Amino acid sequence: MVWSRGVASIAVAVLLVLAGCGGFVANGIDSGATQPTATETATPDSSSPVAANGTLEVHFINVGQSVATLLVSPDNETMLIDSGDFTDDGEYVLQYLDRQDIDRVDHFVVSHNDADHIGGNAAVIRHYETEENGVGAVYDPGIAASTQTYERYLDAVDAHNVTLYETREGDRIRFAGVETTVLGPPEPYLENGDRNENSIVLRVEHGETSFLFTGDAEDKQEAYLVDTYGATLRATVLKAGHHGSASSTSGALLDAADPRTVIVSSAYDSQYGHPSNETLARLAARSVPTYWTATHGDTVVTSGGTAVTVSTQRAAPTDPLSLRAGDPIAPGATDPVSERATYRAGVSVRADTPVVTDGGTPAENTSGDLVVDRIRADAAGDDRDNLNDEYVVFRNAGAAPLSIGGWTVADESGRTYAFPEGVTLGPDETVTLHTGSGTDTATDLYWGAGRPVWNNGGDTVTVTDADNETVLERSY
DSSP states (O other): OEEBOOBTTBOOOEEEEEETTTEEEEEEEOSSSOOOOOEEEOOOOTTSOOOOOSOEEEEEOOOSSSOOEEEEOTTOOEEEEOOOOTTTTTHHHHHHHHHTTOOOEEEEEOSOOOTTTSTTHHHHHHHHHHTSSOEEEEEEOOOOOOSHHHHHHHHHHHHTTOOEEEOOTTEEEOOTTSEEEEEESOSSOSGGGOTGGGOOEEEEEETTEEEEEOTTOOHHHHHHHHHHHGGGGOOSEEEOGGGGOTTSSOHHHHHHHOOSEEEEOOOTTOTTOSSOHHHHHHHHHTTOOEEEHHHHOSEEEEEOSSEEEEEESSOOOOSGGGGGGSOOOOTTOOOOOEEEEEEETTBOSSOSSOOOSSSSOOOOOSSSOEEEEEEEOSOSSOGGGOGGGSEEEEEEOSSSOEEOTTOEEEOTTOOEEEOOTTOEEOTTOEEEEESSOOOOOSSEEEOOOSSOOSOTTOOEEEEEOTTSOEEEEEEO
């Protein structure tokens, strides 16, 4: 078993040899062999994003009490981060990859070697090496586990001669079309080599958008990340650490990353209580819309470089404190995904704290409950010919019914619409206000405008109540 270690930008590799099943022994430097150079030293720099070209897809696969994430770059390279639980032996992941017509895994990232993250490693490697177009390379933090699942994984790497990199902080995986930086684990390892606290941490940038994957990092590694990188952890999308456990996704990490949305991967009836109420409370305090694979199912996030669009198999609550109100969806379900919301990089289109753009004092949200769930300013095709595909989705984020009849919606140019009398939203209910004409229903209302209302380049949605008090102001 040969491990390669990419160091800075020089072609030097440290070879590590499996010592029984318990760990790895440094075997010196091989200066004669030509080693792969898939990684290079890098430092994250969110201040100067690489120009986006094409679309990045990030698929959070519903694998129950486990995790597996597929990334497809604008250049159609693929990256798989983890492979589900050992009890499934890669079944759910392989089925999903097959449905997506993935015929090669270019980069296989192992966040850490716990059996609920590497459960399908052996099966994925065998399948792609024998029936498809192979696995380009495997990236592993290099901390062994004494499990049969781990042994089978390394046996598969060995049997199919797959390149295996020990991957550490400062490495950048060359993932075509996007910028990928490894922020952990550091050297030396934290906490005497604890596997969770030395997860591979990835930050993936596509244009102005970014994704942060922290594996099962807990208190110590999160504190290290915040102390070391601070605001450069900024992420449009954050994958909740350790399945949403109380020991991860800390307030400090959330403040540094400042995510527009968070994805949690765990089982609906998790024996560990994931996601924890403490984590959900931290997310709710920051008004971060949250998607849970247990209720939303497979969750696909696409980025064109300036915003991300979230699509899920099921419509379910995204208010962190209402997450468990959704119905469970079984792993392996084949329902198609539907678009749910769009979040611009650095601008939340759904937060309970009003946003202003002129540096002044935010208007008080006197209702405390009405929020903007989604803004679709750019309708398909010519906006003028498809006015009803331009819309704003309002949601009652409160725990009691909210009467909005007689309230007024306005754009920056002063055009207004009045909600009809009698319109009431129950807890977590939404109503969509379309720009064009149609017959009002309980879920869809029509402005009746003859031309587009919402400026594609940015605008402000302002809602005032019957007393002309501003209750909501949302800029995008």
